[in-house]
Amino acid sequence: MKSNRIIGSVTAAVFVAAGSAGCSATAVTQKAGESAQNLVAALSRASDEASKAGSADISMTLTTPDTGGKPMQMKGLYSWGNGLAMETEMPAKDLQMEDMVADGTITMRLVQGAYYYEVDPAPDGPFQGKTWLKVEASAVMGEKGAASMNGANADPTSGLKGLKYAKDVTKVATENVNGKSTVHYRASVPADRLGAASDMYKGLGMTGEVVTDVWVDDKGTPARMNQVIGTSTISVDFLSFGSQRSIDVPPAADTADVTERFKQQAQGGSA
Template sequence: MKLKYTAAWVGFTAAAMVAVSACGSEGVKKAVDVADRTDAIMAALARATDRTEDLGSAEVKVSTATTGAAPISMEGTYSWGGGYAFDVEMDTKAAQMQQLQHAPTTRMLFVDGAYYYDVDPQPSGPLKGKEWMRIDASAVFGEKGAKAFNGAGGGSPAASMKGLKYAKNVEDLGKETVDGRSTTHYRARLDQAQLGKFKDAYGEKDTLSGAITGGASSMTMDVWVGGDNLPVRLKQEIGAMTVTMDFEKFGRTAVVKAPPAAETGDLTEVVKDATGKQ
């Protein structure tokens, strides 16, 4: 069975202090002004980070776009209070899953370090008579990258917000209305030196995630924070991939369970083998 795997989204973001060097009293004053603005931005983002982490889940709408491919839209629940997990419905055609699922949307889970796809039972092969397809994160990010991805909280909003401290620079882009809500728009950039262990997950071109992102050497994150100190929208640019996440509401930690093993066909090794031959 020939598989074309096109799912992988992430979330991690960044923000940090801006260093300014200048000569003379005017330069010193400008440096102080910049430092004051940066401190104010960091304080606002710290409040948003704390609130996001305290809340255990969120109902979200997600769009993932890569160069030369149609965006993949998803909608559902992201949970992080008891470990990173999600339960979403994604567009079957955009994800190129029509060979395995005839319905217009495909349910996808991420739990315990693996992706699960609700598919039509197949007449033969590893998915014969199975309702679910399992692919371990190591098939997407590589063994080392999967450990980095899972250890950092994966693509959860909480992990994204906690990564703010690693950026080289951060900007306050002012007030904007998003989904009818008043927000403050911040932008942060993370270059290769600040990628840390995320470089293992997204920067290696010989992994599936690296092929999708083009081997990310930098990341840019935009976050729109509402008056309740919670993110309204997160947008990450990771190499050739752009992920936009809109938050409908936050709530308590949601429980996401893996499907029964008897109903699941594991294609981890198939995907690893296919990736190695590309």
């Protein structure tokens, strides 16, 4: 279980949680032939529609230095109705955990401020019989950064409401996304001007300009969101909104807390 890969999976949730909070900095610039007010209104409506849904089935791809520059893929449920929560599946090789599952797939949950990774029960050793490994999110991004993942920041599109402060907001084109006709918008902002979301990025050592692309479908909801900050990129497809599935904390009896081992690995010590 490599710490940099776990950081990568945590980073994915941070990006989605920060959502288009990257659209909250200086001043809207009007592209020729477009109304800045109309662009802001369209994206604000998209945020409102997503917020009301409370959850979404998503597919995302993340690439950061923590993933070795290789794409990390996840697919599952993202929920923000009662605080931030996720349940996704990803290839075990993306986390370098192939030896911990027989079927090659890791189920990851983010719930109540901690990450849980489902594994096959170990036959012996300190994790004997345990089927979930737990890592506190604060171990990766600090207490302040982890706290910023909840509340208003849990909604993946909450930042769209702040577009009146964004710079370089433009309507790019009409494009097809997963069989849907969408309007593609783009905005950018310095990462240190994102309010509470800044803590998430700072906790992961990310600085610079955040460029956010959002594709809005004919129902007024986001179909895709892409963010780039430095050498890190994440693309999220919103496959459907409003799932009623719950994301629960795994049973304590089945869980091994590996937060301290993770911290040792992250600091270059033994694990």
